[in-house]
Amino acid sequence: NAGVMQNPRHLVRRRGQEARLRCSPMKGHSHVYWYRQLPEEGLKFMVYLQKENIIDESGMPKERFSAEFPKEGPSILRIQQVVRGDSAAYFCASSPGTAKNIQYFGAGTRLSVL
């Protein structure tokens, strides 16, 4: 029973390029959350998705960031025209969506913008 899978683990991009981060939730989980962790800080909520729907994107920057969770395939967090301030660890979590909301996290993608 595989856990939450994120890839790539490390991603290096130059300023202005696009970054795509992928997340496959745990089997049976239909709720996906993305969080960002800046150095020496806690995790900050970005977006909450269910299959084919964005439920809450109140933590997403208004520009350049988008997320999707298609009917088939992993959830994708896309960052267009990356800037140095986007360098961070991006974590995906999934949950089965029951009232007891334990979220299970992937190992994260560490994005470095040169």
Place this chain on the structure above:
Amino acid sequence: DQQVKQNSPSLSVQEGRISILNCDYTNSMFDYFLWYKKYPAEGPTFLISISSIKDKNEDGRFTVFLNKSAKHLSLHIVPSQPGDSAVYFCAASLSNAGNMLTFGGGTRLMVKP
């Protein structure tokens, strides 16, 4: 505006003794609280949780206490082991608002042999 705070960035404890990690929150609407443990270069691992209708939950060496009037929760680890050395995050959620987690800034626990 930090709704969840962990005021101790680090804590050092001797092996075998009790570790107490503290967490304060400001939003009285939070109804579910969780503790996660994180090693470097890994994702957070769920440890233990507590609903706002309870004041204590225990799982093996880990116990979480919730004081709603003080908006305070704590994680007790006893006895502490060197393998417990990690960063611990408390998190809070609102079950009627999507359950997204609001995290504290973390406490680095070091358990010395």
